[in-house]
Amino acid sequence: MVVKMDKAQRIANKQKQISISEFFEKNKHFLGFDTHQRAIITAVKEAVDNSLDACEESRILPDIHVYIKRIEGGKLELITQDNGPGIPRDSIANVFGKFLLGSRFHAIRQTRGQQGIGITGVVMYSQLTTGSSTTVLSKIEAESTAVKVDLALDTKNNRALKSNEERIPMEEWFEESGMQTLHGLRIKTVMSAKYQRGRQSVHQYLRMTSIVNPHATIRLKVIGKEGEIVDEGEWVRSTSKLPRPVVEIKPHPHGMQFGTLQRMLKNTKERTVKSFLRKEFEKVSPLVAKKILEHAELDEKRRPAGLPVESIQSLLAAFMEVKIQSPPVDCLSPIEDLLIKKGLEKAIDSRYAATVTRNPSVSQGNPFQVEVGLVFGGDLPSDGTVELLRFANRVPLMYQQGGCLLTKAIESIDWRRYGLEQPGGKGVPKGPAAILVHLASTNVQFTSEAKEAVSDNEEVHDELRRALFEVGRGLQSHRKRIGQREKSREKFDLINKILPEIASKSSSMLGREPPDLSPIITKIMNAVFCEEEVIWEPREKLAKCSIKIYNYTARARAYTIIAKWPESDSTSIVQNERGGRKEARGLWAWRLDAIDPGSMASIDFTVSGLNKGDWKEAEVFYRGNGEVIGSEKIDEALLEEARKQERLQEVVEEFVVPSASTSSHQKDTVSLDSNIVSSEIWEAGDKLF
Amino acid sequence: MVVKMDKAQRIANKQKQISISEFFEKNKHFLGFDTHQRAIITAVKEAVDNSLDACEESRILPDIHVYIKRIEGGKLELITQDNGPGIPRDSIANVFGKFLLGSRFHAIRQTRGQQGIGITGVVMYSQLTTGSSTTVLSKIEAESTAVKVDLALDTKNNRALKSNEERIPMEEWFEESGMQTLHGLRIKTVMSAKYQRGRQSVHQYLRMTSIVNPHATIRLKVIGKEGEIVDEGEWVRSTSKLPRPVVEIKPHPHGMQFGTLQRMLKNTKERTVKSFLRKEFEKVSPLVAKKILEHAELDEKRRPAGLPVESIQSLLAAFMEVKIQSPPVDCLSPIEDLLIKKGLEKAIDSRYAATVTRNPSVSQGNPFQVEVGLVFGGDLPSDGTVELLRFANRVPLMYQQGGCLLTKAIESIDWRRYGLEQPGGKGVPKGPAAILVHLASTNVQFTSEAKEAVSDNEEVHDELRRALFEVGRGLQSHRKRIGQREKSREKFDLINKILPEIASKSSSMLGREPPDLSPIITKIMNAVFCEEEVIWEPREKLAKCSIKIYNYTARARAYTIIAKWPESDSTSIVQNERGGRKEARGLWAWRLDAIDPGSMASIDFTVSGLNKGDWKEAEVFYRGNGEVIGSEKIDEALLEEARKQERLQEVVEEFVVPSASTSSHQKDTVSLDSNIVSSEIWEAGDKLF
Numbered sequence A, B: 001m002v003v004k005m006d007k008a009q010r011i012a013n014k015q016k017q018i019s020i021s022e023f024f025e026k027n028k029h030f031l032g033f034d035t036h037q038r039a040i041i042t043a044v045k046e047a048v049d050n051s052l053d054a055c056e057e058s059r060i061l062p063d064i065h066v067y068i069k070r071i072e073g074g075k076l077e078l079i080t081q082d083n084g085p086g087i088p089r090d091s092i093a094n095v096f097g098k099f100l101l102g103s104r105f106h107a108i109r110q111t112r113g114q115q116g117i118g119i120t121g122v123v124m125y126s127q128l129t130t131g132s133s134t135t136v137l138s139k140i141e142a143e144s145t146a147v148k149v150d151l152a153l154d155t156k157n158n159r160a161l162k163s164n165e166e167r168i169p170m171e172e173w174f175e176e177s178g179m180q181t182l183h184g185l186r187i188k189t190v191m192s193a194k195y196q197r198g199r200q201s202v203h204q205y206l207r208m209t210s211i212v213n214p215h216a217t218i219r220l221k222v223i224g225k226e227g228e229i230v231d232e233g234e235w236v237r238s239t240s241k242l243p244r245p246v247v248e249i250k251p252h253p254h255g256m257q258f259g260t261l262q263r264m265l266k267n268t269k270e271r272t273v274k275s276f277l278r279k280e281f282e283k284v285s286p287l288v289a290k291k292i293l294e295h296a297e298l299d300e301k302r303r304p305a306g307l308p309v310e311s312i313q314s315l316l317a318a319f320m321e322v323k324i325q326s327p328p329v330d331c332l333s334p335i336e337d338l339l340i341k342k343g344l345e346k347a348i349d350s351r352y353a354a355t356v357t358r359n360p361s362v363s364q365g366n367p368f369q370v371e372v373g374l375v376f377g378g379d380l381p382s383d384g385t386v387e388l389l390r391f392a393n394r395v396p397l398m399y400q401q402g403g404c405l406l407t408k409a410i411e412s413i414d415w416r417r418y419g420l421e422q423p424g425g426k427g428v429p430k431g432p433a434a435i436l437v438h439l440a441s442t443n444v445q446f447t448s449e450a451k452e453a454v455s456d457n458e459e460v461h462d463e464l465r466r467a468l469f470e471v472g473r474g475l476q477s478h479r480k481r482i483g484q485r486e487k488s489r490e491k492f493d494l495i496n497k498i499l500p501e502i503a504s505k506s507s508s509m510l511g512r513e514p515p516d517l518s519p520i521i522t523k524i525m526n527a528v529f530c531e532e533e534v535i536w537e538p539r540e541k542l543a544k545c546s547i548k549i550y551n552y553t554a555r556a557r558a559y560t561i562i563a564k565w566p567e568s569d570s571t572s573i574v575q576n577e578r579g580g581r582k583e584a585r586g587l588w589a590w591r592l593d594a595i596d597p598g599s600m601a602s603i604d605f606t607v608s609g610l611n612k613g614d615w616k617e618a619e620v621f622y623r624g625n626g627e628v629i630g631s632e633k634i635d636e637a638l639l640e641e642a643r644k645q646e647r648l649q650e651v652v653e654e655f656v657v658p659s660a661s662t663s664s665h666q667k668d669t670v671s672l673d674s675n676i677v678s679s680e681i682w683e684a685g686d687k688l689f
Helices: A007-012 A020-026 A036-057 A089-097 A118-130 A170-177 A202-212 A258-267 A273-280 A286-295 A309-321 A337-347 A405-411 A458-510 A518-525 A636-652 A674-688 B007-012 B020-026 B036-057 B089-097 B118-130 B170-177 B202-212 B258-267 B273-280 B286-296 B309-321 B337-347 B405-411 B458-510 B518-525 B636-652 B674-688
Strands: A063-071 A075-082 A134-139 A145-154 A159-169 A184-192 A217-223 A229-235 A352-357 A361-363 A366-376 A387-392 A395-397 A433-441 A527-537 A542-552 A557-564 A572-576 A581-584 A587-595 A600-608 A620-623 A661-666 B063-071 B075-082 B134-139 B145-154 B159-169 B184-192 B217-223 B229-235 B352-357 B361-363 B366-376 B387-392 B395-397 B433-441 B527-537 B542-552 B557-564 B572-576 B581-584 B587-595 B600-608 B620-623 B661-666
Touching: A007 B089, A020 A118, A036 A063, A036 A075, A036 A118, A036 A184, A036 A202, A063 A202, A089 A118, A089 A134, A089 A145, A089 A159, A089 B007, A118 A134, A118 A145, A118 A184, A118 B258, A134 A170, A145 A170, A159 A170, A170 A184, A202 A217, A202 A229, A202 A337, A202 A387, A202 A395, A258 A273, A258 A309, A258 B118, A273 A286, A286 A309, A337 A352, A337 A366, A337 A433, A352 A458, A361 A458, A366 A458, A387 A405, A405 A433, A405 A458, A433 A458, A458 A518, A458 A527, A518 A542, A527 A557, A527 A620, A542 A557, A542 A587, A557 A600, A581 A636, A587 A600, B020 B118, B036 B063, B036 B075, B036 B118, B036 B184, B036 B202, B063 B202, B089 B118, B089 B134, B089 B145, B089 B159, B118 B134, B118 B145, B118 B184, B134 B170, B145 B170, B159 B170, B170 B184, B202 B217, B202 B229, B202 B337, B202 B387, B202 B395, B258 B273, B258 B309, B273 B286, B286 B309, B337 B352, B337 B366, B337 B433, B352 B458, B361 B458, B366 B458, B387 B405, B405 B433, B405 B458, B433 B458, B458 B518, B458 B527, B518 B542, B527 B557, B527 B620, B542 B557, B542 B587, B557 B600, B581 B636, B587 B600
Parallel strands: A063 A217, A387 A433, B063 B217, B387 B433
Antiparallel strands: A063 A075, A075 A184, A134 A145, A134 A184, A145 A159, A217 A229, A352 A366, A352 A661, A361 A366, A366 A433, A387 A395, A527 A542, A542 A600, A557 A587, A557 A620, A572 A600, A581 A587, B063 B075, B075 B184, B134 B145, B134 B184, B145 B159, B217 B229, B352 B366, B352 B661, B361 B366, B366 B433, B387 B395, B527 B542, B542 B600, B557 B587, B557 B620, B572 B600, B581 B587
């Protein structure tokens, strides 16, 4: 009998298994190799990210050199050199020639690379476009020679092909690396690519990297076909403090997926469900484990491996019912306020800068933390859209801006409320500002392997919005404060100059004694002023803050003055004659009992542990009746929230982490129209005579 | 001797191979499973795309049913049912349970699925979030029973685990499928997901799918926990014509990558380089092969396998030097003008619609083709940004709009020139319009596995811009024409009504005979008008086009009138008394030798092969001196380009493909202020007496 071939069978017969290397070769655009301009940026990015990760993991201050050379046929030679730990001989082939081989895939902590794809993609792209193999030169500290080897990719089998392997003596390593280091890695490859300057360029990528990695020194040199210098850059580290080491943590019960729990239960070496819960999860104490099992109605002696689907579902439900502490956050490495500000100032000259580092939070069991910086004014162009600087785990994101959660969060805010232009109250705002957003997470969920855009996540979106609201409010009150203060100062100056003149002239005309003007001036002003100044004392290396409260009203005034200062583990208030007390982290309060009409009270204190430029403006709040021009009434609800957060933090945390704080400084003032006060002056003059 | 463990070795020891299933489980957001709302859309999309592909490949008109049911615990049950060819028993496990296994990965032709990832991702996501296995019911025509089987995923080993496999008799298949078909596929699964209505929803995805797949009938039913209907939809096919079958082609020498050529040379069964070139590439004739080898200075008898790197590089260089015909384009399946228009009209009520289907082009050896549709006016909201409808290979793209090449092309056009609002001349324009963009390609390069955004590509970008310019120009001239015509019509009406009245009144007052007004009216109007109308004749099933040219000037006029008509393989001009001649594809020309002052000439012709509503407005151009209101002077350069393209097409093509054409229709007219003409009338009245 002849069986007619079915349509379905014809299709099925064509089924073939595709190797992961073939997959990425066909889909090289998933990895960021879509255009020739982007290819070189992606290659540099993968190499530099790896260098930074390896250096930090080995507690080495990173020195990274990038050389690019234009060669014939639309190709570029790329060399990257670092002073990292190097890679042992036996691992080189796997690291560079095998996709999906990595040391960090299953680890829960913040790193740049995670998937074991990046640098293998570079080797693949070079080979695909030029047939070139990639030369790796690696020196590890434990060995007296370096290893040099050429690597190609066996795409069908997803493995590396080595050739020309040799040992290089120390002197040669010193010479070739151009670094006097006992360990490091040098990568050399040739690819079809195009070097361009501009907003999306290697130069910009390295510049942005240096902003959020101030502990790294990075050099770039780009040579043309004739040996001419096409581009260069040097970003020297501005701090010798490495980021706090990130600790690997176990999974947290919250956000656990059914399939993951099922697999963990199957693979565990623990013999009872109770010890499984205690040993393989974060924050599951014996008591918590007991409560979970009670909730799930499971015997604590049950063997993990044999658990049926229904019991796993009960366990998952119990995870959400029982109170469990948040996961530890020492797996995260935020950039922190002061460094963001410093970085932004390095990149952009502006008048105002504010930053917010939110407390760590958790999404689907993954700890994450959001940081936002906003700079305003100065040299920033005022006609275009605001510049967005996006970062994830200290890596700048250069492409896919429109499809990124970080952008969407910015677009979702009505920036018109905060004084920026924004047609329709949606989209990227316009005006002389730049917004920096950093997402630190143990598992940044990108939209693709190229890691250029963050995919949608409600919790992260909400945290971003909260941080953006905060910098927005800061910008708004900065502009309001500046405006008020300018106006009052002008009024004050005019009154003090014009009134005495009018008084003396009219007195002489009438042949009378000039009157005492101070009660009149007070009556006209009828306001309380606050002026604040932060000065850097280079000799003592102290930041000196002085706050003055002028009472130009007819009655005595009493206030509690609260100043925001850059509190951290390394800073402290050293001189503070008035004493006062701590209100919350970064907030200090003083009670001023009676400021008489026409008089002034001052508060002076100094802060140690800062560098020049770290702190330029103290935000001053007050508690008390009426308005204080140049200061803002403190929001007691917000303050209470801050105190609660701090207490919570102290309970939950076993390690020191930076707490939520906002700070801002002001470089210059905004000029305002001076006509506003004139009518009041003449009115006052009318009353005088 | 104790060797101190090196930092580098410590890191290296943690290296682990990750299976592709583990990779996608951790990175489920790459596959489109980032949020619960998106998860159900992605799942439906993967199932429906597969059904459409399988049906078209087997030349079956697709019937697809989607059922969704809300169940406890934030889960949805999803059932999809099609009348496709089904999947043979032995292939089911591989199709649903193994990543990177596919029949289309290496094939060069336009299909929706290619990677062998999509539906396995659905099985994975269901298992991960709910522990559910996926039930597959498959009936192939060659067998008398159906197969039913439950599938789970062995993530560590990237393979499927089957259970509960059984055979189902025909009657039961009929009953369960709800379809009287001898072949088909039913998938049932349960996942953590959320059903929502709105712009990004299953409903919208299916609606968009029906627009670009008018040959498919799709039904949706969504049931709530209480059995209530949450949502439903039915999109019945509007044509029984399946898209032209897409043919698989061989690679084309242009855009060949070094690595790909190297692998082809290594794996070929051909014994000489010459036969390798002739057999394994498109458009390489014996003569072309000879020229390539001469250029590369290679002996044609050389064995392909042994070729050194330099020779491969020479071959690649020769590919670009020797003239080679473009690849065949029957591997593509564009939607085509009329269907786009029909689809857009089904979706959006508008006054004006224009479409452009560009000629196929090639990028990196991959044939691709761009289509654009624009609708304007009608019910479309005029305050927001223009609605963008993006499609790739007939699949609607619902997410990642901002990061998509199709969007970027739209944003790069200065739409202000074409009458749409666009702040700064960049970004998505505003106004009462919708723009549809379709990219058909043998290799759509998406930014990620989720296939929601197209990655950057210069050639595709340029083609898109050309198509968008064309619809933009169409919109502009439509608005201009409507404006002119309205204005002239009002003027004409007023003159014909008022002048005779004034004349008769003043004549009777003066006791004179009323004067002959026609030379005066002509003098006042001093213009040539064109009016055109397309009427549908239901009895004869013909579209009847009538063009009238009124000469209201003082001297005789001569023109060549050129009308755009929907020329295709199935349409023809059947009645055409004036004769004329073809100018180019879709353009017919008539010579009108002398139209006397005050007289009118008319052109009438009918077109067969159309359906009602296919053609509603004929664009009319003229060649000759002066202006013809309601018509546009033909751009000879553009016309020449169109003729050249057509000749080129005839030479290159061996198969019938649709050629580039633009067409537009108009449903309604724009109302204009009538005050504009009044002053001229009174001026004319002044002269009269």
